[in-house]
Amino acid sequence: MRTNSTTMHPQRTILLLTCLALFSACRQKNDTGAIMQNQTAQQTLKKNGHDVFSLSLMRFPALLLLLSMLFSSCHPSQEETHKPTPYNLPQPVFFPTANNIPADNPMTEEGVALGEKLFFNGVTPNRHGIPTGCASCHHPEYSFEGGPEATLEHLGTEHTMLPLINLVWNTSGLGWKGEVETLEDMVYAAVTSPVEINTDTSEVVRYLQQDEAYPELFLKAFGSSEITFVGVEKAIAQYVRSLVFANSKFDRYLRGEEQLSQDELNGYMLFITEEGADCFHCHGGGSNALFTTNLLYNNGLDAEYHGDFKAPTLRNVALTAPYMHDGRFHSLDEVIDFYSDSVQYSEFISPLMHHVMQGGIRLTPQEKQQLKAFLNTLTENELP
Numbered sequence: 001m002r003t004n005s006t007t008m009h010p011q012r013t014i015l016l017l018t019c020l021a022l023f024s025a026c027r028q029k030n031d032t033g034a035i036m037q038n039q040t041a042q043q044t045l046k047k048n049g050h051d052v053f054s055l056s057l058m059r060f061p062a063l064l065l066l067l068s069m070l071f072s073s074c075h076p077s078q079e080e081t082h083k084p085t086p087y088n089l090p091q092p093v094f095f096p097t098a099n100n101i102p103a104d105n106p107m108t109e110e111g112v113a114l115g116e117k118l119f120f121n122g123v124t125p126n127r128h129g130i131p132t133g134c135a136s137c138h139h140p141e142y143s144f145e146g147g148p149e150a151t152l153e154h155l156g157t158e159h160t161m162l163p164l165i166n167l168v169w170n171t172s173g174l175g176w177k178g179e180v181e182t183l184e185d186m187v188y189a190a191v192t193s194p195v196e197i198n199t200d201t202s203e204v205v206r207y208l209q210q211d212e213a214y215p216e217l218f219l220k221a222f223g224s225s226e227i228t229f230v231g232v233e234k235a236i237a238q239y240v241r242s243l244v245f246a247n248s249k250f251d252r253y254l255r256g257e258e259q260l261s262q263d264e265l266n267g268y269m270l271f272i273t274e275e276g277a278d279c280f281h282c283h284g285g286g287s288n289a290l291f292t293t294n295l296l297y298n299n300g301l302d303a304e305y306h307g308d309f310k311a312p313t314l315r316n317v318a319l320t321a322p323y324m325h326d327g328r329f330h331s332l333d334e335v336i337d338f339y340s341d342s343v344q345y346s347e348f349i350s351p352l353m354h355h356v357m358q359g360g361i362r363l364t365p366q367e368k369q370q371l372k373a374f375l376n377t378l379t380e381n382e383l384p
């Protein structure tokens with residue numbers, strides 16, 4: 001069969017018509033972009049005293065535009081120039097897959113880097129002029145808590161601190177009462193709280209404008225060099241989401257890379273059995289390697305009603321004293337003694353505290369040591 005090369009193929013006609021339609025549809029939008037670009041070109045030229053060239057220069061982008069119309073569909077120019085590198089979030093084995101990354105704040109290398117700088121360099125000066133921010137309280141070496149000195153009296157906050165680890169997989173609310181919905185909101189809460197950073201959002205923006213490095217970092221992260229508080233929230237939230245901890249001795253045991261000692265294994269068996277120490281319902285275990293459900297319970301600290309509180313993750317628990325929302329316990333021995341011997345009954349206690357009628361899980365001194373040995377395997381070898 002002969003094909004007549006001079007006749008127009010129907011597909012080509014459709015393509016051409018589509019291109020024309022696309023051109024007229026995109027014209028309005030992209031002309032504005034082109035005009036804006038040309039204005040900047042004109043301004044630059046005027047500055048150099050060459051404004052005579054600007055007219056002919058204007059034609060060239062228009063031609064380019066027309067050509068690009070034929071080969072591609074329309075894209076706003078900003079998106080084309082701002083191409084941050086997607087952040088590669090690890091997905092450790094036995095971790096949940098659901099995470100809390102919002103559609104309007106995807107993680108990028110540039111966003112995380114900006115967030116890290118904001119987290120550590122502070123967002124406002126305190127009354128002595130010293131930069132204050134997240135890292136004034138949240139220290140990496142204590143799993144991003146405040147360390148043994150961070151008692152309620154010392155902090156002046158309503159509750160003690162919580163670790164900032166693996167929070168990207170927390171899909172049920174932040175803080176001891178689970179009241180803050182997103183990490184972005186938590187940045188706002190920490191900045192404005194009278195007992196935390198205690199400033200306002202416009203002060204933060206004004207303070208950051210004094211650092212010459214920020215416009216470039218905001219540009220790389222969000223495509224605009226303008227420093228905004230929304231950008232601050234997004235970047236710090238991205239950094240906190242990047243704090244993934246999944247390389248404790250226990251993780252290496254789960255991955256078959258390292259063996260636990262007999263005491264540590266016995267402690268693990270106690271942890272995950274109801275007739276043992278019965279910890280796993282609220283604090284996870286091998287099948288929930290976050291070591292928290294991120295839910296709130298009343299674990300029987302007081303006989304009088306004291307409400308429900310978040311069951312904190314037990315990862316890095318060796319580093320997060322003082323323990324409980326009010327920091328009442330200063331060592332893991334005190335915590336284990338409580339669960340073993342002095343759980344208080346009240347009508348509000350969680351039904352998961354199965355052993356409350358015996359005052360607790362009633363461990364022998366040896367079992368207490370084993371449980372503690374296991375809890376110590378949950379500590380990361382290297383902190384950032």
Ligand code: HEC
Nearest residue numbers: 133134137157159160161162174175176186187190195196
């Ligand atoms: C004055 C010390 C202090 C400063 C400064 C501070 N925090 Fe906190 N942070 C706390 C305390 C205390 C809590 C526990 C609050 C509660 O639930 O009552 C907490 C809780 C959190 C939580 C909840 C963790 C969880 O597991 O639910 C996040 C997230 C957090 N802070 C992030 C930040 C960020 C980001 C900043 C900086 C913008 C910051 N914090 C600044 C003391 C501080």
Ligand code: HEC
Nearest residue numbers: 277278279282297299309310311312323324325339350352
């Ligand atoms: C019914 C759920 C539940 C069970 C079962 C449970 N816990 Fe808890 N755990 C909690 C809650 C809730 C908190 C915080 C309570 C508060 O501060 O008011 C907590 C706090 C802790 C803390 C303090 C963490 C910190 O950073 O302050 C440790 C350690 C702990 N639990 C270990 C254990 C161990 C070990 C077991 C088993 C013997 C156990 N838990 C059983 C719910 C539970």
